Amino acid sequence: MSLSPDETILFILLGFPINATIFFTWVVIAVLTVASFLITRNLRADVPPNRWRTALEVIVQGIQAQIEEIAEGPSRxxxxxxxxxxxxxxxSNLLLVVPGFEPPTSSLSTTTALxxxxxxxxxxFGISSRGxxxxxxxxxEPSFIMLPFNIISEFSRGVSLAIRLYGNIMSGAVIAAILLTVAPFFFPVVMDLLGLLTGMIQAYIFAILATVYISSATAPKHPSTTQEHSP
Structure with a gap:
């Protein structure tokens, strides 16, 4: 069993080996690009929305609503x-239902890049918002002695994001492989459904954590409210 798509070399392109991680990352990018073009090519006020455009609008509005609950100020x-x-x-996780597809998010290199x-x-975002x-x-803040701790905190966030996403996707793949060796005729459907569910949850958690980290860097300073008012 291959523990990572990095280990699977699919073909050689111009002298460079292309592994499953790179190839299926291109596949995901192509799917998103083509789907976005097809859905938005008639995106005009005088054209009634179809079901695909409606579904896309629901997804975008849902993401925007979640961001607005976390971020302060403009969130475009x-x-x-x-x-x-x-x-x-x-x-990447939804395409698990396609036979032979290996999600690039099950590679530590992909999760590290994200x-x-x-x-x-x-x-x-912080510099753009605060200067x-x-x-x-x-x-x-709150004192100069916190400088090294704040720097370590920034890098630890990135490490935790990479390990969290990789660990969850990889653990699901390992569990699925173990169950398939035990009962190959029953568990594939169950594991596909479980993989779709956990994949969506991981996508949501990753995006929310990224939003939280960025919002903490862009949150405006609130004026002090300690000033006493005379009656």
Whole structure:
């Protein structure tokens, strides 16, 4: 049993070995790109929405509602980022129903790349919202002695995101393989359904955690309310 799609070499392209992680990542990107184009090609006010456009609008509005509950202030750019993370992880896991498909999210390299994208997005969103000086100031709050601890905290977030996503997807794949060796005729359907459920949950959790981390870096400073008012 292959524990990671990184170990499976599918073909050689221009002298470079293409493993299952890279290939199926391209597949997910192609599916998202083609589906987005087909659904939004007639996205005009004078064209009545079809069922696919309605489904897409429900997904986008649901993601936006979740972000608005967490973030303070404008969330349009955060919607683009967190929504893309959610759709990539969700589609990667939903395609498990396709025979022969290996989700790229079951590779530590993919989950690490996703976590690094969040790790880079946090300071970028923070600087965009607070300015360079305002964002750097958060590393020495409430005192300068907290600087190394705040830096470690930022990197530990990315590590925890990568390990969390990889561990959950990989554990599901290992359990499925074990059960298939015990009862190969009964468990495939059950495990496919369980895999779809856990895949959607993991996509949701990953996107929400990314939103929480970014929102903590972009949250506006509230003015002090300690001023006493005379009667």
């Amino acid at each position: 750019h955060l919607l683009y980022f967190a929504g893309t993370l959610f759709l990539f992880v969700a589609v 976590a690094l994208s969040v790790l880079v997005a946090v300071p970028l 360079l000086g305002g964002y750097l100031k958060t590393y020495v």
